[in-house]
Amino acid sequence: MNFKIIGRILGQVMLLEALFLSPSLILCAIDREPDVAIAILLSIALTAACGGVLFFLCKNAGRGFFAQEGFVTTALCWILLSAFGALPFLISGQIPNFFDAFFETVSGFTTTGASILNDVESMSRGLLYWRSFTHWLGGMGILVFAMAVVPADKNSGGSLHLMRAESPGPSVGKLTPRLRQTAKILYLIYIAMTVLCFLFLLLGGMSVFESLCTAFGTAGTGGFGVKNDSLVSYSPYLQNVCTIFMLLFGVNFSLYYLALLGEVRAVFRDEELRCYLGLFAVSTALITVNILPISNGWRDALHHAAFQVSTIMTTTGFSTVDFNLWPALSKSILLCLMILGASAGSTGGGIKTIRWLLMVKGARRSIRQLLRPRNVQVIHVNGKVIDEEVLRGTHAYISAYWMLILFSMVLISLDNFSIETNVSAVLACFNNIGPGFDVVGPMSNYSDFSSFSKLVLSIDMLLGRLEIFPMLALFSRFSWTRKL
Amino acid sequence: MKIIIAGDGKVGLALTEQLLEEEHELVVIDSNPRVLQSSLDQFDVMTVQGNGAAMETLRQAAIDEADLLIAATSADEINLLCCLTARRMNPSIHTIARVRNPEYAEQLYAMREALGLSMHINPELSAAHEIFRLLQLPSFLRRDTFAKGRVELVELRVMADSRLNGIALSQLYQIARVKVLVCVVVRGGAVVIPDGSYVLREGDHIYVTAKTVNLAQLLKNLGIASQKIRQVMLVGGGRISFYLAARLLDAGVGVKIIEKNYDRAARLAELLPRASIVLGDGSSQSLLDSEGVGRTDAVVTLTDMDEENIVISMYSHAAGVKKVITKVNRIEYGSMFSEMGVGSVVSPKELCSTNIVRYVRAMQNQTGSVVALHRIADGRAEALEFRVDASVRWRSTPLRDIPLRRGILISCITHKSQTIIPDGSSSFEDGDTVVAVTTGSQSIRMMNDIFEA
Numbered sequence: 001m002n003f004k005i006i007g008r009i010l011g012q013v014m015l016l017e018a019l020f021l022s023p024s025l026i027l028c029a030i031d032r033e034p035d036v037a038i039a040i041l042l043s044i045a046l047t048a049a050c051g052g053v054l055f056f057l058c059k060n061a062g063r064g065f066f067a068q069e070g071f072v073t074t075a076l077c078w079i080l081l082s083a084f085g086a087l088p089f090l091i092s093g094q095i096p097n098f099f100d101a102f103f104e105t106v107s108g109f110t111t112t113g114a115s116i117l118n119d120v121e122s123m124s125r126g127l128l129y130w131r132s133f134t135h136w137l138g139g140m141g142i143l144v145f146a147m148a149v150v151p152a153d154k155n156s157g158g159s160l161h162l163m164r165a166e167s168p169g170p171s172v173g174k175l176t177p178r179l180r181q182t183a184k185i186l187y188l189i190y191i192a193m194t195v196l197c198f199l200f201l202l203l204g205g206m207s208v209f210e211s212l213c214t215a216f217g218t219a220g221t222g223g224f225g226v227k228n229d230s231l232v233s234y235s236p237y238l239q240n241v242c243t244i245f246m247l248l249f250g251v252n253f254s255l256y257y258l259a260l261l262g263e264v265r266a267v268f269r270d271e272e273l274r275c276y277l278g279l280f281a282v283s284t285a286l287i288t289v290n291i292l293p294i295s296n297g298w299r300d301a302l303h304h305a306a307f308q309v310s311t312i313m314t315t316t317g318f319s320t321v322d323f324n325l326w327p328a329l330s331k332s333i334l335l336c337l338m339i340l341g342a343s344a345g346s347t348g349g350g351i352k353t354i355r356w357l358l359m360v361k362g363a364r365r366s367i368r369q370l371l372r373p374r375n376v377q378v379i380h381v382n383g384k385v386i387d388e389e390v391l392r393g394t395h396a397y398i399s400a401y402w403m404l405i406l407f408s409m410v411l412i413s414l415d416n417f418s419i420e421t422n423v424s425a426v427l428a429c430f431n432n433i434g435p436g437f438d439v440v441g442p443m444s445n446y447s448d449f450s451s452f453s454k455l456v457l458s459i460d461m462l463l464g465r466l467e468i469f470p471m472l473a474l475f476s477r478f479s480w481t482r483k484l
Numbered sequence: 485m486k487i488i489i490a491g492d493g494k495v496g497l498a499l500t501e502q503l504l505e506e507e508h509e510l511v512v513i514d515s516n517p518r519v520l521q522s523s524l525d526q527f528d529v530m531t532v533q534g535n536g537a538a539m540e541t542l543r544q545a546a547i548d549e550a551d552l553l554i555a556a557t558s559a560d561e562i563n564l565l566c567c568l569t570a571r572r573m574n575p576s577i578h579t580i581a582r583v584r585n586p587e588y589a590e591q592l593y594a595m596r597e598a599l600g601l602s603m604h605i606n607p608e609l610s611a612a613h614e615i616f617r618l619l620q621l622p623s624f625l626r627r628d629t630f631a632k633g634r635v636e637l638v639e640l641r642v643m644a645d646s647r648l649n650g651i652a653l654s655q656l657y658q659i660a661r662v663k664v665l666v667c668v669v670v671r672g673g674a675v676v677i678p679d680g681s682y683v684l685r686e687g688d689h690i691y692v693t694a695k696t697v698n699l700a701q702l703l704k705n706l707g708i709a710s711q712k713i714r715q716v717m718l719v720g721g722g723r724i725s726f727y728l729a730a731r732l733l734d735a736g737v738g739v740k741i742i743e744k745n746y747d748r749a750a751r752l753a754e755l756l757p758r759a760s761i762v763l764g765d766g767s768s769q770s771l772l773d774s775e776g777v778g779r780t781d782a783v784v785t786l787t788d789m790d791e792e793n794i795v796i797s798m799y800s801h802a803a804g805v806k807k808v809i810t811k812v813n814r815i816e817y818g819s820m821f822s823e824m825g826v827g828s829v830v831s832p833k834e835l836c837s838t839n840i841v842r843y844v845r846a847m848q849n850q851t852g853s854v855v856a857l858h859r860i861a862d863g864r865a866e867a868l869e870f871r872v873d874a875s876v877r878w879r880s881t882p883l884r885d886i887p888l889r890r891g892i893l894i895s896c897i898t899h900k901s902q903t904i905i906p907d908g909s910s911s912f913e914d915g916d917t918v919v920a921v922t923t924g925s926q927s928i929r930m931m932n933d934i935f936e937a
Contacts, residue, residue: 066525160524177486177509177530387517 001479005065006073007058009162013077013146014051017084018044020137024088024126027209036124039092047084070161071473077143078462082106088130094123099451099458106458108134109142110465111347113223113317113434116447116454120228125209128226132213135222138465139249139347140190141166148183165470169344169352170390170397175257189256190347194219197245204238218245221348223317223434230319230442236303239320243310247280250314250342271382272343272354276313279353283309283337287330294326305330313337315349317434319442331437338427338436349432349464351401357381358394400468405430408460412453425449429457430464485509485848486550490536490566491557492519494813495582495607498837499554500527503844506929511545514557537565539573547573552847554840555581560588564599571600578602578847580840584609584723603843610839611832612727615809618828619716619732619782621699622807623708625689625828628858629696630869630919631898636696637667637858637867637919640708642688647707654680661705663905664694667895667921668865675864675923677893691860691867693895693919695903713781713807714738719766719796720787721745721752724811724832728784733758740775742766767792769799782807790814797826854929855917865923867895870931872916877932884908887936891923894934 021044028037085108086101095101100116107114108131117123123131137145143166147159159179164172175182194215201211213226225231231239255267267273287305288298295301304321311318312334323334341350361379368377379386408426417425417439424436425446435442446454463471473479485508489496492514500523503510510529513536514520520531534541536557547553553570555563560583567579580603583592592604617627626639642648647659653666668691669676669684676682684690694702716732718725721743729739729752739759743749746763753761764771766787777783783800785793790812797810808827821829842856856869872879878886883894883906897906898917904910912918920934928934 159528174530177511177528179528 001072002062002064002069004058004061005063006069006076007054008061009073009143009146010077010080011051011053011055011058012150013081013142014047014084015055016142016146016149017081018048018051020133021047021088021130023133024130027129028124028126031125033124033126036088036092036094036126040088040126040130042091043084043087046087050084065159065161067161068473068479071165071470072479074143074162074165074466075462075470075474078109078466081142082109082458082462085109085130085134088127092124092127094127097451099454100447103446103454103458104131105134106461107429107434108132108222108224109138110432110461111135111138111220111222111315111349112429112432112461112464113217114429114440114457114461115224115434115445116449118228118445118447120226128213129209132216132222132224132226135220135224136194136216137220139220139222140186140253144183145187147180148187165466167345168349168465168467169252170355170358170394172345173254175254185257186253189253189260190219193245193248193256197241200241200245201238204235204241206234206238214242217318218242218316219249219347221246221249221314221316221342221346221432223311225318232320234320239303239307242318243307246310246314246316246318250276250310250346250348252343252345254345269382272357275357276343276353279337279340280309280313283313283333287326287333290327290330308334309337312433313340313348314342314346315431315433317428319435322441322443324437324441324443335424335427335437338424338431338433341431351398351431354381355394355397358386358391359398362391362395397468400472401430404460404463404468408456411456412449415448415450415453417448425457426460429460432461432464485552485844486546487511487844488513488542488545488547488550488553488570490514490553490555490563491582492516492523492531493556493558494833495556495836497523498833499556499840500529502837502841504528506841506844508844511550513541513545535562537562537569539569542566542570542573547577550574550577552578552580552844555579556836557582560585564588564601568600580605580843582607582836586723586727603840605836605839607832607836608723609727610835611811611830612724612731614830614835615724615728615784615811616731616735618809618830619713619737619784619807621703622713622782623703624699626860628860628867630856630858630867630896631903631917634696634898634901634903635693635896635919636699637691637693637860637895637921638699639860640690640692642684642686642690644686646686648684648690649686650683652681652683653678659705660702662694662698662701664692664698664702665893665895665905666690666692667867667893668861668923670861670864675861677891677921677923689861691865691921693905693921695905711781711806715780716740716782716784717742717775717777717780719772719783719785719793720811721748721761722786722788724786726752726755728786729756729759740780742771742775767796772796772799772803777805778803780805782809784809784811786811794821794826801827860921865921866928867919867921868928870918870920872912872914872918872931874914875932876912876914877935879913880911882909882911888934889936892934893921895919895921 021040024040025037082105086105089095089101089104090098095104103116143162175185197218198211198215201214210226217224255270255273259267284306288301292298292301307320308323339351340356341352342348344352344354365377365379405426409422413422420437421439425440428434428436439448440446487503487508488511489499490513492512500510504527511532512523512529513532515535517533520533523529524531532541532545547570555566557563563581563583567581570577570579579601581601583604584606624638624640628637666678669678670689715738718741721741725741729741732739741752741759742762742764744765749761749763762775777800783805785796787793793810797808801808810826810829812829812831813833845854854868855871858867860867894906896919897904897910897912922928
């Protein structure tokens with residue numbers, strides 16, 4: 001293991017984090033909150049100092065960067081990022097408990113949006129901005145960002161290992177020959193869409209600060225709101241803007257690149273996109289019919305159903321209504337959507353539509369194989385044969401996913417909440433959604449859990465965001481042994 | 485530049501590495517997903533899986549944006565079809581095909597336009613050509629050409645009985661009597677750019693620039709017996725053997741080829757009636773002895789196995805053969821060979837990729853950029869050729885007044901077809917060609933990079 005190169009990358013990322021913390025200072029200056037400003041300044045200094053020292057110590061790192069370094073770097077990077085990102089909350093005293101602050105920051109970076117704050121509106125705006133910005137940064141991934149801006153060695157192919165570990169989906173492809181350019185394209189699309197979302201919200205009469213934070217939350221499919229009731233008090237226009245943009249950010253970004261290249265037909269022929277949009281339409285229709293009796297007419301029902309389906313499916317976690325009070329069928333559909341997740345290569349979490357597509361096709365193949373044992377069958381997606389390796393990886397992912405979820409459920413049961421609470425809390429954190437049902441429903445939050453449960457859920461969020469294996473790699477003895 | 489490489493074999497890999505170093509954008513095509521995966525892990529390239537001659541694959545590799553396509557798969561026909569298809573899809577693209585079957589040689593010249601080829605390359609033929617050049621002046625371990633072949637950079641070893649042993653470089657002209665410049669000395673593993681007070685010792689490997697026309701004179705004056713090679717033994721009867729034997733026979737040199745496969749031996753005997761073909765295993769010591777290995781002037785080992793070639797070369801060297809040339813496919817281990825007495829080392833794959841890289845550089849045609857580059861002393865030093873234009877600093881200034889960076893030496897200047905080996909009073913003008921030698925690790929892409937900032 002090449003520890004120096006890991007240290008160098010971690011140092012770089014921490015320096016970047018310090019840089020990203022700085023805009024909060026402006027908000028503190030506007031609001032005249034010197035103590036918060038000092039807390040943030042202290043956090044910046046501490047993060048930059050640690051990052052700088054690490055970077056300086058590991059300056060002359062060797063070249064070897066392989067799969068194991070990629071996984072370990074990614075996992076360590078996200079843990080450190082969250083720990084240092086929690087400093088402003090902790091030092092300013094607005095979230096005094098370390099586990100609470102860590103939970104909140106992890107929830108930000110992993111774009112979960114689960115909060116332990118009972119009264120968001122009382123927090124200072126500088127901290128709220130940072131809280132929402134973590135969503136934006138975590139959505140596309142900070143290592144991808146570092147790849148786009150930090151000049152790398154001319155021909156280091158190793159960075160692909162980082163991208164593979166950080167980007168969601170069963171297989172990661174480059175858009176262009178140079179990884180750096182691919183990272184740049186992804187971020188440019190991301191920034192352009194975020195700006196668009198921000199402008200649409202501004203048009204609807206939202207204040208600049210709230211539009212910015214809501215746009216960050218939507219873009220990263222995070223879900224931190226700046227109001228206690230999330231988006232309930234906003235106008236239907238603003239809620240509809242969010243519905244559409246959440247849906248857009250849940251689409252694979254390489255499809256946008258294809259569209260920019262003028263291949264719009266290929267985009268709409270993409271099987272994952274069709275499946276994703278189809279599921280959105282069907283779920284919305286079913287829930288609309290189901291909640292019709294308790295709404296003011298079908299337009300209201302459709303509006304809320306579409307918003308809730310979009311927010312849960314893309315794993316954002318905003319809410320416009322307390323769906324805890326909905327009929328069981330609607331709740332069940334939402335629970336299924338929690339596990340489904342958004343598309344690969346998007347900012348959303350969950351298992352991802354493409355994996356389900358592969359699983360369904362795999363199951364269908366198994367049945368046919370049983371009936372016609374001699375048939376040779378391969379699985380196609382978008383007209384291309386899927387490598388057996390990808391299928392095996394998908395199966396391994398799903399197994400690990402369920403094992404970890406069941407294990408976490410048992411762990412947080414120590415707090416003695418209802419089964420519904422525990423199941424939905426773990427699912428909502430693991431899939432980076434935010435709100436679940438019952439105690440952790442959209443109108444309440446995670447503050448009632450014990451510190452231990454919060455730690456478990458924080459780890460779940462990281463596992464979910466990095467798609468399990470990079471985090472598990474950290475605990476494998478193969479990562480640390482000197483043996484070959 | 486955007487470059488597509490079809491075929492991710494040894495040549496493809498060597499090209500990937502060299503072209504990435506020069507900051508091109510690469511797309512690699514191969515039908516085997518496993519080799520692509522390992523390329524993807526090692527290098528910053530994009531990969532496309534599929535048949536490089538199919539339109540769909542080329543489309544995926546973004547052929548319409550590419551500047552150059554290099555077809556280096558193992559099959560000539562696919563390479564040709566690949567270039568043809570690429571040219572039809574993008575008329576402005578340059579194409580290079582690896583074509584090794586000599587039967588196609590004629591149509592490559594006659595139908596070059598129709599096939600859409602910018603350049604074709606035959607690794608075995610260029611290896612044979614390289615070996616032939618080495619056999620012409622056997623005292624040199626290696627010869628690299630610059631300035632359209634008018635200047636060469638040659639490698640020599642200083643023997644115990646050499647006239648160079650114990651001579652300071654400032655006295656070199658009294659012995660050599662032709663203007664030459666010692667640019668690099670390798671002594672005990674260290675690479676140095678020497679100055680006038682540097683004293684040569686036994687065992688040094690020296691790299692010398694000289695005019696091509698002066699090389700024979702140089703050898704004579706140095707007292708290095710430049711006896712002509714009259715008898716060559718080739719071990720292994722593959723394609724390189726065939727090309728090389730044909731050339732040697734034309735030059736009036738006697739050739740003996742040892743080949744263990746009967747069909748191949750018979751075919752060679754049919755094609756090369758003047759050569760003597762021996763059926764037998766070249767790696768057997770008794771066979772080599774009985775075929776008179778000690779009496780030949782040179783041995784060239786050309787079997788398919790690197791290990792066999794090395795062992796046979798070592799044995800021949802021990803048996804007293806003056807010139808030994810070893811063909812090696814895997815050049816990675818090259819640094820070990822100079823210690824082992826295997827003589828000159830030639831790698832067809834490396835030659836092939838070097839030629840292609842040279843073409844790419846010429847295509848770029850940036851003014852003042854590197855025209856040719858040769859790695860010497862196992863890659864620890866480089867010789868670079870530049871064309872001087874108006875953007876280059878320090879024109880018309882005597883060399884002694886130019887602040888060169890450390891570890892850089894200007895070893896040759898060509899002015900209007902007049903080549904000079906420079907001294908402190910020489911200078912270069914617009915339009916000249918300059919060869920510089922560097923031992924530093926600094927990256928040099930433009931001529932201005934060799935000066936102090």
